[in-house]
Amino acid sequence: MTDALLRVDGLTKRFGGVIASEGVALEVANGELHAIIGPNGAGKTTLIGQLTGEIAPDSGRVHFAGQDITTLPTYRRSAIGMARSFQITSLFLDMTVLDNVALAVQAHSGHSFRFWTPARSETRLREPARAALARVGLGDRENVVVRDMSHGEHRQIEIAMALATRPRLLLLDEPMAGMGPEESARLVNLLRELKKEYTILLIEHDMEAVFALADRISVLVYGRVIATGAPATIRVNPEVIQAYLGEQQVAGHG
């Protein structure tokens, strides 16, 4: 695929004797929603760590928008348009919702060696942050301290912060983790909307959500991508069924 926004080649990472990624190859095309599924311990977290720059691969390359970013530090990846959400909520718990998201805006609005003007009165930080919050449905909660909010709301803030950096690629690491069915359904609707504007790499356990949203799916097992393809082909791929889906009988979902 020539218009791949994200291209991963031969990514390998070992932790002692454990192979967490073994020659992972992956392409996320511009505009697609690409999902990565895999059982626990398949190496999804290690993979996303290497994509965001928190973990250095032993070998292999990561290209983003035609640029080799394999050794680029995390903050620089954010600057060129990679945004992520965390599987385990990772927010500024002692700050308000709006302060959280405004910080994400601030990171992309020049340097922060500005010592005098109050940041909370800067419209060009606050307004884009409000817009991102409205987008995820938290427009009326901006002054609540994050610590005092529900888990579901934390998940929404995760996405709002990613959006506030005006990314080209959204890396969503299990955005539905720990959500109830109702909250999950709402999030699926939101992702369906976001899909129209953003290229998304979605790592998710919720099979129903993945098969409903993904354009393509890659299946990760023991650090290797064993299959990539449209949901319909993944669903009937015998290797996938054997390695991962097994008794879940995903084929029955629709």
Place this chain on the structure above:
Amino acid sequence: MMPALTLRNVVVALLLLMLFLVPVYAAVIGNNFVLSLFTRIVILAMAATSLNLIMGYGGMVSFGHAAYLGIGGYVVGILAYEGILSGFLQWPLALLVSALIAFVIGLLSLRTRGVYFIMITLAFAQMIYYVGVSLNRYGADDGLTIYRRSQFGDLINLSNKTVFYYLCLVLLLASIYLVWRLVNSRFGMAIQGARSNDRRMHAIGFPTFRYRLTCFVIAGTICGLAGVLLANHTDFISPAVMHWTRSGDLIVMVVLGGMGSLFGPLIGTVAFLALEEWLSGITEYWQIIFGPLLLAIVLFARGGIDGLLAGIRRD
């Protein structure tokens, strides 16, 4: 904007009023000791305020902050000993040296976190302490008497105790104002973000190290200025000012008053030195009372005295 009439604001206002009236009170009762005590309080409150910037707002618990008190003081003392008395030279040089040393310490220690950061800042401070001890030309561990305070020509006479007190007070208030501006600016938001969740800061695109290092240097410089004032106040400088227990005292002042609170360090310093003064008048072993008291504050009022005051709203 009018500050709300909360218990905390009333206490802070009364405290500031009291600080402004100290020289008047001292003159009326003809007791110079009160003025001297409060000059010391004001200077140490400035050091605590600078520590609060990195510790309270930036989450960088430095166990070597008293080193800058010594550095600022030694620059003044050494220059005075060598016959350079002009404050226009002494003071900027003291600030510059403090900033440079803070830069080097920060550059190396800010790569670590938590307990390691505490230990490495302590180690650096101990190194500087022993440098002071080994300065044979400048009194080694006996210290160095400063025979003349910094000279500012006709501008200001630091030998006038009242004038000197008000200068210290103005500089303290200026530091508090500076910290207030800083923590609410973009820079301050970045610093507090790095305290709260450094990993997230990197993920949203912040190279936090350079902001934390800058913050560390600013705090070291303000504390260096406090050191300049302290040396001028006591007319003396010795390595004892930089002893690790002095760094511990500064941490206690900040925690006692309230970490991450603008006036917390001032409240903490007043409480610390007033308690020290009062309890040591009762018994030689005053720390036996002071220790449990401190423990109670830390256990039951996590925001220090300031948090205690803020928790009880009047409106």
